[in-house]
Amino acid sequence: MKTLIELYDERPIENILATEVFRPERTVFLCPAEAAHDKVMQEKLRLYVRHRRLDTELIFLESSLYHSGKIEKQLRSVADTYPDCVLDITGGTDAALFAAGQFGAKSDIPVFTFSRRRNRFFDIHNAPFADELPCTIRHNVEDCFMMAGGALRSGRVDNAVLGRYMDVIEPFFRLYLHHRRDWTRIVGYIQRASYTDRELPPTLHVDAPYTVKGEHGSRLNAPEKALLDLERLGFIRHVEISVDGVTFDFKDFQIRTWLRDIGSVLELYVYKCCLDAGIFNDVRTSAVVDWEDGRPQDSVTNEIDVMAMQGIVPAFISCKTCDISTEALNELAILRDRFGGQAAKAAIVTSQRCRSITRHRAAKLHIDVIELDDLLENRTVAHILSMMQKNSGA
Numbered sequence: 001m002k003t004l005i006e007l008y009d010e011r012p013i014e015n016i017l018a019t020e021v022f023r024p025e026r027t028v029f030l031c032p033a034e035a036a037h038d039k040v041m042q043e044k045l046r047l048y049v050r051h052r053r054l055d056t057e058l059i060f061l062e063s064s065l066y067h068s069g070k071i072e073k074q075l076r077s078v079a080d081t082y083p084d085c086v087l088d089i090t091g092g093t094d095a096a097l098f099a100a101g102q103f104g105a106k107s108d109i110p111v112f113t114f115s116r117r118r119n120r121f122f123d124i125h126n127a128p129f130a131d132e133l134p135c136t137i138r139h140n141v142e143d144c145f146m147m148a149g150g151a152l153r154s155g156r157v158d159n160a161v162l163g164r165y166m167d168v169i170e171p172f173f174r175l176y177l178h179h180r181r182d183w184t185r186i187v188g189y190i191q192r193a194s195y196t197d198r199e200l201p202p203t204l205h206v207d208a209p210y211t212v213k214g215e216h217g218s219r220l221n222a223p224e225k226a227l228l229d230l231e232r233l234g235f236i237r238h239v240e241i242s243v244d245g246v247t248f249d250f251k252d253f254q255i256r257t258w259l260r261d262i263g264s265v266l267e268l269y270v271y272k273c274c275l276d277a278g279i280f281n282d283v284r285t286s287a288v289v290d291w292e293d294g295r296p297q298d299s300v301t302n303e304i305d306v307m308a309m310q311g312i313v314p315a316f317i318s319c320k321t322c323d324i325s326t327e328a329l330n331e332l333a334i335l336r337d338r339f340g341g342q343a344a345k346a347a348i349v350t351s352q353r354c355r356s357i358t359r360h361r362a363a364k365l366h367i368d369v370i371e372l373d374d375l376l377e378n379r380t381v382a383h384i385l386s387m388m389q390k391n392s393g394a
Contacts (some may be wrong), residue, residue, distance in 0.1 A: 001129075003028060006077065007065070007092025007100065007327040008035050011341035012148040013312060014050065014091030019056055020137050021121070026057040028085070030071065030096070036062035046369060051146055065092060070394065071099035079109055086110040086127060116343040117251060119311070140282035141307050144314045145289050148339045155286030155303055156261070161254060162285070166272065171233055172258075173269035179226050180351060183321065186298035187262045188214055190203055193222075193246060194260060204250045210243055222246045232349040235259060266319045267305045268351050273380040274317075279388060280308040289339065302335055310388055315345040324350050324358050324369070333365040343389050 004024040008031040009015055035041065042060055063074040075278040079085055089100045090113045104111040104125045112130035114121050120237045123131035142152040163292060177185055214220040216328055224241055227248065231239045235255050239248040250256040258264040271285040287307045291300040293389035316336045331350065336346040347368040354371040362369045368387045370380055 001084075001086055001190060002026070003078075003085040005030065005078055005085050005087045007089060008032065008060075009091025011091065012339070013341050014250075016045070017135070017137065017312065018088040018112075018121075019049070019054060019092065020052060021133075021135060023054060023088075024056055026082070028059045028061060028082070030065070030074055030078070030092075031060050031064040032065050032391050033062050034047050036060050039109065041149055044146070048143075048146045052143070053310055056205065065096045068099040068102065071096050075099065075103045080101075086112065088112060089112070089124065090114040105242045106215070135312065137312050138281045139309050139312050139314075141284045141287055141309060141314070144307075144339055149291075150339060151290040152284075153287040153288040153290050153301065156257070157264075157267075157286040158254075159284055159286075162268075162271070163335045165254070165268075168233065168235075169268045169272045172235070172265055175226075175233060175353070176265040176269075177225075180230070182223065183265075184196040185214075185220055186226045189220045189223055189290075192220065193257065194250070197263050202253065202256065203255060204253065205247075206249070207245065207247045208212060209245050211243070221265065230259070263305070263319060263321050264349055266321055266349065267374075270306045270317055270319055270380065273384060274306060274308045274315075277381050277384050277388075279385065280310050280315075282309040283307070289335070291338075294320050302331070302378070304335060312346065313343050313388070314340040315347065315384070315388065316340065317346070318348045320348065320352075322350070323352050323364070324348055324354060326361060329358075329361055329365055329367055332367060336367075345390070347384070347387055349375075 001024045004018055004022060004027045006015055006018065006029045008029045015029065042058065046058055048231055049058060061074065064070045087100060087104065087109055089097055092303045100111065108126055110127035111125040112121055112127040113124055114135065119135050121130040121133040121135065145152050158292060161366065176183060189212060193214040194206045196202050210222050212220050222241055227239055227241065230236045235251055236248045237251060250259065267285050271283060274280055274283045285306050288306045289302055289304065304316055305319040308315045316332060318332045320328060332346050332348060336344045347370060348362065349370040351372055353373065354369055359369055368383065370383045374380055374383055
C-alpha cells in the first residue's frame, strides 16, 4: 500500500490505526480547516509516527467535512494525484462517509473500515486485503497519550520498582480495610510524626511525641494498634510506644511515601488487580498526562490513578478513599474521551458505599463503579474483566 486516505476524526485512534497496521508510504488526511492549519497537532502526530517507528509521510489537506459534494471532489483530486490510493472510512463525519460511499461506488478505489466491536478490518469495496483482518496492534500507556497530542510524565510512583512489592500489596490493602474508618487519622499522624524540614533530606527514622498537632487545631494520638499491625506487616520496624513518645523506622523510602499518602494503598491494590486480571499488555499507576506536552508556561496536567491497555483499548481508573463527587466523574469522563475515544473504558473505585444517585450519574457517563462491598468480597478483578468485555462502538 502506497497511499492511504483518512477522513480526519476527533478520536485519535481512528486517525492513526490503519497507518500502523498497513504502513503505507504516505497517509493523506482530509481535515476541517482548524486541523489543516494546526501545525502543532500535525507535528505531534508526526512525532507519534516516528515514536512507533513508522516510515510514513503525513499529508494534511483542508476539506469541508460537512459538504458531501466538496468532499467527493476532494477525494477525486487526491485519487488523481495518488492513483495507487486506498480509502479508510473508519472515522469522519456522516457527510464525509456519505461522500466516500458515493466516491467508492463510482470508482475502483479500495475502501475498508475497522470494527472496534470485533477488532477487525473489513472490506467495504474492492479491498480483500482488509477483509476480516484482525488488529494485533498493542499500545502502551505512553502511546495512548502521544497519539492524542499529550505526553506521559513521571508521577508519584516509580512503576519500575513495583514488582518488588507485589507480595505485600494485598496484605497492605487488607490492613487498610481493617482500619478504614480511622485511616485518615492514621496517615495524618504518620505524616506529622515523620515530618522533616524541606531543606533537610527525609529520613527513615521517626521519633515523635505521642500526641501531635492535626489540622485546624486538632490533636492526633499515636494509632497504637495500626502501628503494631504495620510492624507485623514489615512496613515499619523497631516500634516503641510510650506516653512520652513513639519511635520506629520505615522499611524503605517507598514504604515511607505510601504510608504518608492516604490514597496510595487503594491505588496499589487496583494496580495489582489489573495485573491479576491477566488481560492487559501495560498497566501504570500514577500516570500523569501532560496535555500541552511539556510547555511550562501553559502546561495542563492530570493524574490518572491507574491506567491499563488491552491491545488498543485503554482503561482509565480513578481511586477514591472518600465519597465519589460529580466533579470526579466528570473529570474521568473527559480524560477517557480526550485520550481514549469511543472504545475506551472508565471505572471509579471507592472504599465507601456508593449512593444510588452517584451510580446513576456514573452510568449516564458510561463509567463503571467498584465500591466497598466489591472490595470486601474480592470482586474487583471480576469487575475489571466485565468492564473490558463490554462492547463499544461499531
